[in-house]
Amino acid sequence: MTTLLGPAATPDLSWVNDAPGVDDLQAGSLRHLLNKAHQLPGDWSGMDSAAGQLQADGIQGLRYQLSYMFYALSVTHVHRLPAASGMFRSALDALMQKMLRPDVWIYWRDASTGGAGLVPDPGPALPSEWDPVGRDNIMYSAYVQSMAVLFHHLFDDDTYAQPGALTFEYRSAYWRGQGSASYDERRLTEHLYWMMVEKGYLGIACEPDCVFLICNQPLILGLRMHDLVYGGDRASEVSAGWLRAWEEFGGILDPELLAQGQVRFKALALEKERVPLYIPTATWDFWLATLLHMWCPELVEEHYPVLMRQWSRPGPEGTRWISTEAPPPEAAMFMGGGAGAALGLGWAALCASEVGDEEALRELLGYADQHLHATWEGGGLYHRRHDETFDEDGVFRAMDPMTGNVLLPFARLNVPGGLRRLYDGAGKDLAKQPTISAASEGVDLRRAWFDQQRQALAVTLGSNGSGSSTLTIDRWTDRGQPQVWVDGADATVTVGVDGDLLVVAVDHSGPPTNVVLQW
């Protein structure tokens, strides 16, 4: 390795502190997501709920925790730490690999036979299927598809475009159960797109006959990512078709409540019966609103204030929580949370972060941090599962894994319009910029930002990683050798070249340290 530059006279680097990054709590949420992503394959510790639906099709299921971790990390990468591709690429790839494991989709073998409690007359059982993306089950397939193409979009990496890269395989040595289905991101996209066409754009079912509005939104995101990677305009076509189909179906909102000045989204349509159903909970309303904000922000922003007002309850010391109105019994199975579910609060916080309601976000996170079992573990911040909904004083205290592991970290890390801007194409040029492709273990990365105007890579190292931090910088060679400055008390920096990589070693302690590489 050749040493390029040591520390030099430091110019004014105050601009670095105005660049996006993560604060202490956000760094904790990010670390928790990274920790979960890098749990060993098959280790789902800390992810099961009181409802015990980890590997089933309820809304605490693995696929939702994994996919929304994936979206949360994608949003964080694009908007907060865009020049830290190595850290995010490895985590997103790990989540994708987990998503393909049979533990995540094996429920489909049984769920494909139909008979959901919401369907009044499900008829005879349908054939059991092993291919989890072949028909229906958009509650899994759309997430897989969108994750694969989002990965391609963010890293200009066609790993999941290779034949068979999305293979769903299960073989038991102990009984006759076995199945295998093989796709890649383009084949899966084509399949889901044409399935959407076949359905008249109303949507693809989750469980047979149950077309949920929510689970068709990730497909729209995935089609948009496909358009950004491969060209075309399928996302516009399908989103317009979806809105039109639901207009013909009476709209996506409850018209009677709307006339009374209230807001409630429809939850699903029964495909055969052509009947819309509601699951009147904060979870359902805020979940759909969050996702719709990606491509239909005007509609969401029109109704969001009423929605938040309807469900908000004042908490102590300027905080707020979300009403836990119980769903009707026939819909309860879809909630999957059971006792101890804080999903309404989690989705409300994420929705607030997406629409940019900073007051509600601050108050909801404030309530969670004060009352809902905030826990630091392995450098990560999350909210520990708690199965009692209210304590003896009537204070809401519940916490579930989806909310504690995923939704609250996501809400804390998101930026206003974070998903919408991702949908609009943010991140498409990241793969062309200098980036931190690797970092030594324990690095507390608070900022990784390439400033186009200054042609400078700004890195901030937090105090948690005091000592020696080594950063490997990629995609810099065509710019020549950079000037390097370090801005931190008692910090020193050494820069060397190792093939096409720059190796930046920083010794630092105390408060956050800024390192700037300028071309």
Place this chain on the structure above:
Amino acid sequence: VVSPQPVARFELVNHHEQPVSDADFRGRFLLVYFGFTHCRVVCPRALTTLSQALDLLGEGSEAITALYVSTDPERDTPSVMRDYLAAGHPRFTGLTGTHEQVESAKASFRVFAERRADPLDPDGYSVPHTGIAYLMAPDGSYLTHFMDGTAPEQIAERILANLSQVESSA
């Protein structure tokens, strides 16, 4: 394994009351639209647009067979389709068949069409359907599709590009 893309595979009856299958059209590009003759707005508009696109192609359209496949076989007999197309859209050949044959063709092209009550229709029903025109290759594989609302000039341009690409790779 379900083909992720539409494929031209069908056994139907043309508007001359002759049985036809996709094999009869091998070697020809197909421009295929699904609809029903009682359709008040979508089909007349789409068939007009597609006919204009074919007109714009001039001699280029000679390699293309335009097919209009009924999603309403109960009312769309061969003679009904013949009269309907002759009156307004003579570039198209109508195809219909039994309910099962039509359902099979719909599945191959991955078309949505569903019979619904319609008080404005004299018979009390209509058949809302996918507003897509398919361009299929001479081997029956999918090339591209055009959404309703696409301008004839744009359709003609994209057809020409696809024809050139297929012919240059042949």
